[in-house]
Amino acid sequence: MTILRFQTNVPNEVSLESPQGVVVQGRYGDRMMFNLTDGQVMYVPPIVANKIEAEGIGPGEPFELCKSQVKTGQRRSIEWSVRRLDPEQAAREKPEMIVNPETQLESDLRASVAIAGKNGKQPATDDPPPNLPIEEENPPAKPAVQPLTKLESALKTAISAAHNAEKFGAEIGYVVRFDSDAIKSMAITVLINMNEGSRRWAN
Numbered sequence: 001m002t003i004l005r006f007q008t009n010v011p012n013e014v015s016l017e018s019p020q021g022v023v024v025q026g027r028y029g030d031r032m033m034f035n036l037t038d039g040q041v042m043y044v045p046p047i048v049a050n051k052i053e054a055e056g057i058g059p060g061e062p063f064e065l066c067k068s069q070v071k072t073g074q075r076r077s078i079e080w081s082v083r084r085l086d087p088e089q090a091a092r093e094k095p096e097m098i099v100n101p102e103t104q105l106e107s108d109l110r111a112s113v114a115i116a117g118k119n120g121k122q123p124a125t126d127d128p129p130p131n132l133p134i135e136e137e138n139p140p141a142k143p144a145v146q147p148l149t150k151l152e153s154a155l156k157t158a159i160s161a162a163h164n165a166e167k168f169g170a171e172i173g174y175v176v177r178f179d180s181d182a183i184k185s186m187a188i189t190v191l192i193n194m195n196e197g198s199r200r201w202a203n
Contacts, residue, residue: 004042008078011066013085014042018059021049029171044080045173051082075177150194151187158186 006012014036021032024043032049034042037060048065057063064083069076162178169176178186 002040004040006067008067008069011064013062014065015060015062019052019057048080055082077175154187154190157190158183
């Protein structure tokens with residue numbers, strides 16, 4: 001059985017024996033296996049199966065499938081696009097779905113920036129660097145200054161969330177990277193929530 005290998009940024013014309021794929025567990029998470037009409041098989045992320053279903057592609061219908069690398073700032077990610085090759089049939093369908101809808105984590109990041117602007121709070125210039133280890137054995141003793149302790153906790157929480165999000169993205173084929181500005185924005189949200197919680201308990 002021949003496996004169709006997808007090269008980055010190279011479109012492939014394919015047609016399916018059946019639009020219903022089979023879930024297969026792989027090293028980087030679940031993949032969907034499809035049998036092609038030319039005797040080959042292809043393995044793609046589950047998001048591709050969702051796009052095929054959304055396009056309403058039927059058995060034996062040729063369509064174009066492309067695995068593209070997209071660069072946004074310092075981040076690189078993989079996006080899959082599905083395009084029907086029948087212009088008349090495509091015109092009757094709804095517009096193509098958004099390739100990568102905004103995730104909950106991205107929504108939280110945008111919300112954190114807005115909250116920080118309203119409260120006029122900015123990360124301190126002497127904040128610990130964003131590449132601190134998530135856990136540190138036997139950390140050196142530090143003065144019991146409450147604001148600094150809260151800031152450290154907020155940063156570690158943000159770093160841990162970003163690390164887990166990147167790991168999950170790699171497992172499902174959606175590469176995501178968080179820079180230092182994104183980490184600080186996430187930490188701002190955590191710190192604000194901690195301060196608001198303290199004020200509620202004080203009242």
